[in-house]
Amino acid sequence: MTEEGARRAPLNRDRVLRAAVELADEVGLAGVSMRRLAQQLGVVPMALYKHVADKDALLDGMVDAVIGEFDPPDPALDWQDGVRQRVLSARRAVLRHPWARQAIESRTRRTPAVLAYMDSVTGTFRAGGFSVDLTHHVMHALGNRIWGFSPELFDEPRDPGAPPLPPEAQQAMAAEFAERYPHVLEIALAATQGDLSGVGRGCDEDFEFAFALDLLLDGAGRLHRRGWSSRAASAPPAV
Amino acid sequence: MTEEGARRAPLNRDRVLRAAVELADEVGLAGVSMRRLAQQLGVVPMALYKHVADKDALLDGMVDAVIGEFDPPDPALDWQDGVRQRVLSARRAVLRHPWARQAIESRTRRTPAVLAYMDSVTGTFRAGGFSVDLTHHVMHALGNRIWGFSPELFDEPRDPGAPPLPPEAQQAMAAEFAERYPHVLEIALAATQGDLSGVGRGCDEDFEFAFALDLLLDGAGRLHRRGWSSRAASAPPAV
DNA sequence: ACCTGAACACCGTTCAAGT
């Protein structure tokens, strides 16, 4: 309210990005608008455009900030543990920022930070003796899993704060499900040891992630040891 | 312009969804707004809300329309060819609608059509003798690949209509890349047989998709044959 | 150099009213 008391440190790119990350942590990615971010910084919306080209650039910067939290590579590890360590470190960072997965999936530009991370993982395979050819295909096979997340295949886990469904509702849901989607119900029940109230609460995502990652890395190692090459192969793998 | 000449068939859910799919095919997902879709149908925006609860429901319906284009399962196939056939059929449908991948990734609700498709793929593994437990983990490992796409790991392919970069720009890009991201450049060059102009035009996505799919299915088959169970395993796979 | 004010061309969705 005083004339000069409200003066604040001048904006800069870093302060804008840090505020955006903080805002996304609080209200989710959909809640991050240029206008709301400006308000959070006590500034008029247009002031942001001096530090960030447009909203896409803002999102790129936010993803870069998450990448900045990844642990550095550990050169003492062999290729398999090396890739695992980096990817699981990426996973920890991504889980710290629930919006990060959605933001990463939405990016189509590859920033220097993104390229540097991909280069580092690629280099780990090469240092482990993988051919250029096999490394290329394996990077594609890993896909977004190098960022530490797998897609939500089934429903989002139910809000843990939500009250548990009443037993009769569970029964009704199970009955309907059992009729229409017996196989989905079966594997969902298996994941919760038959505890119906757990269905829809999601399963052990960490285990599923590690399972898929190791399935891919082990398959890759097998191809590597056998000297597999896509030039020799007519059809894809035949692992 | 005549009073009655402009009368059109009454809207219904199907006509709304078909128009939305057509609009997305033409202008991309970002171009599909309730207002623009209404205009396309010669109707006021609010008229849509009688047939579709809100924009999320519209997107759900559009994804369901794509799923409706998948080929039915072929019961004569064994589990591996059966899953491959369904997933490659999904891929053909998704490639017909360039917006579909983005739409599928953005959905958090699982519609009956989505659940029915997942149930069908799950059932194919079960019919092939896979345990409930292994089927569960394998479905997670496949992840979004059951929809026939893998994530864009590297850049989007350059617009094929765009003019090719001038040779000196290619040289400059390559030089900069070679210095900062040598490993990414290396595998990118391998994918285009050293043709620099092809870098950034993307690689053979069909091959990469088939590679990853078969890597996963072959690994899954190996675990199946060996009677692997997550209950017995302390750590994930050890394929 | 950095920020502001006003404006433009959009959004999704509500409500009460029309036929």
Add this chain to the structure above:
DNA sequence: ACCTGAACACCGTTCAAGT
């Protein structure tokens, strides 16, 4: 039953102007 009109509370971004 189905559609409309007007309004609300938002968006991202431009341009010319202020300090």
